[in-house]
Amino acid sequence: MKIEVWQGDITTLAVDAIVNAANESLLGGGGVDGAIHRAAGPRLLAECEALPQIRLGVRCPTGEVRATAGHDLPARHVIHTVGPVWQDGQRDEPALLANCYWKSLQLAEKLGLHSIAFPAISCGVFGYPLHQAAQIAATETVAWQRSHREPRRIILVAYNAATYKAYQSALAAQGQPIEPPPSPLLPSLDLGLPPAAAH
Template identity: 45%
Template sequence: MAMEIFVWKGDITSIQTDAVVNAANSSLAGGGGVDGAIHRVGGPKIMEESRILKIKKYPNGLPTGQCVLTSGGQLPAKYVIHAVGPVWKGGDYQEASLLETCYKNVLQLSSDRAFESIAVPSISTGIYAYPKELAAPIAIQTVLDHKDQFPRKLIFVCFDQETKDLYEKILNQSGVNFKEGISSL
């Protein structure tokens, strides 16, 4: 069974899936944007689990492109996949490769855990300043390259209408059937 792809504009902390992806920083300590919102809404359990992971496994920080799993705390999602995307430095520092690796690792972890549904933000396009028009094709192509594995449902959660329109345009150009919104989850 192939993956179903959804595009939704909304608050990633409100969506009920097996996992939500957090656009995390390497310290796993919460921050701004999606990262701050997930930690704030998810509550202290996520922060405590992240702190323990950092101390025990990643004392120098989670490397860019990698991801780790915590519980969902008080979120509707059961788990949080904390993924560290690249900071945009102009495009000459392997940002595209690192972003692709980040999405691949999220999908691999989802497959390893047999997650049926995950919600994914536009990683690195907020505070890390990766241009949306360059990041979205990488996200979409990486997902399409792995669409025959878990998760069964992937929701691209867009913060604003501009990002949602961009994802829909690229998916349409790719000839991909996708669903708007999340009512059919």
């Protein structure tokens, strides 16, 4: 198996789980977070609000994960993870971003899921440099797939051509050329809307 890369809107994917690049409140925001909440409908927000707070306003600390149902999404589940805000790369940002990928995959395995799709975590308003983030995404997902059976399908979703190319380069550096997902995985994407950007 190889890591799959696809460019488009993650909220349209009919997979077992999509990953949400969330903030610590899990109550929605901009970019892919807001797009997922809009597509999933108000029941997603209600389920997130019901999750326990670790401290005021924090339901999921940076680098951790939480799972909810997909509600109105084609995906059955949403795995919420909070990526690091980029500062200078010397404040645990790489380790925290790696945790987002690895712990999302661990949770998907625990839930018995076969397919999972990731956005470019932390690459939007959180400011993580695209190529460095793509290297982490490729390293963690390839390492997981080499040592685990499930989820057997891992898709890196690019919201623009630059992100697609960054994934392509990062996977090639791991000795793995990219593969597009087979078309039956994907519904029609002609929504008349631009793809959502990640945090």
